[in-house]
Amino acid sequence: DADVTQTPRNRITKTGKRIMLECSQTKGHDRMYWYRQDPGLGLRLIYYSFDVKDINKGEISDGYSVSRQAQAKFSLSLESAIPNQTALYFCAICGDYSYNEQFFGPGTRLTVL
Amino acid sequence: QQQVKQSPQSLIVQKGGISIINCAYENTAFDYFPWYQQFPGKGPALLIAIRPDVSEKKEGRFTISFNKSAKQFSLHIMDSQPGDSATYFCAASIGNFGNEKLTFGTGTRLTIIP
Numbered sequence: 001d002a003d004v005t006q007t008p009r010n011r012i013t014k015t016g017k018r019i020m021l022e023c024s025q026t027k028g029h030d031r032m033y034w035y036r037q038d039p040g041l042g043l044r045l046i047y048y049s050f051d052v053k054d055i056n057k058g059e060i061s062d063g064y065s066v067s068r069q070a071q072a073k074f075s076l077s078l079e080s081a082i083p084n085q086t087a088l089y090f091c092a093i094c095g096d097y098s099y100n101e102q103f104f105g106p107g108t109r110l111t112v113l
Numbered sequence: 114q115q116q117v118k119q120s121p122q123s124l125i126v127q128k129g130g131i132s133i134i135n136c137a138y139e140n141t142a143f144d145y146f147p148w149y150q151q152f153p154g155k156g157p158a159l160l161i162a163i164r165p166d167v168s169e170k171k172e173g174r175f176t177i178s179f180n181k182s183a184k185q186f187s188l189h190i191m192d193s194q195p196g197d198s199a200t201y202f203c204a205a206s207i208g209n210f211g212n213e214k215l216t217f218g219t220g221t222r223l224t225i226i227p
Contacts, residue, residue, distance in 0.1 A: 031213070040220075041219055042217045042218055043220075044217070092156075101159040102215060104149075106156050107156055
């Protein structure tokens with residue numbers, strides 16, 4: 001089984017709809033991250049969490065919210081989706097020691113019409 | 114503000130040739146520089162990483178060269194193969210415990226032609 005699972009893998013929605021992207025992990029890592037990937041812009045950090053009670057904004061948090069329901073689950077919500085949120089979204093996890101590798105999920109391709 | 118600048122945006126290399134991707138950073142507090150490799154339909158995966166106490170790190174055909182004074186680092190892929198065709202991201206972070214956030218470059222799409 002994959003270490004990081006993202007659901008759904010693809011989603012098409014309409015402007016103004018609320019949508020939730022879910023991430024779950026089986027490695028027991030405390031640190032979880034949400035990124036979005038856009039062509040030519042690379043990966044940009046939306047939110048990150050270093051434990052269940054610790055949630056932090058990243059570089060581009062406007063228009064997004066997150067929930068850390070448990071150590072293994074970290075959800076990203078778009079309260080009112082807009083077309084420029086069309087992107088590839090990745091969840092990543094990281095172990096609790098310095099200079100550690102981030103493990104990425106397979107991604108969710110989101111299209112907002 | 115873009116703290117890690119990556120070039121080129123795309124690169125085509127003949128099979129067996131050397132692929133070189135460059136990155137430059139601004140924040141002198143960065144002390145960990147990984148490269149991630151991403152195949153279509155997959156998430157990025159760590160390829161190789163370096164810390165600034167060494168100027169070069171080699172793992173198989175992949176080498177990172179690091180120039181601290183110039184605030185630049187590069188990925189060299191020797192004997193490039195079609196299977197190396199992917200998007201490559203450089204990144205940087207400040208590695209002290211509790212503050213690991215990666216800042217990524219914009220990516221380089223590498224194509225190796227036979």
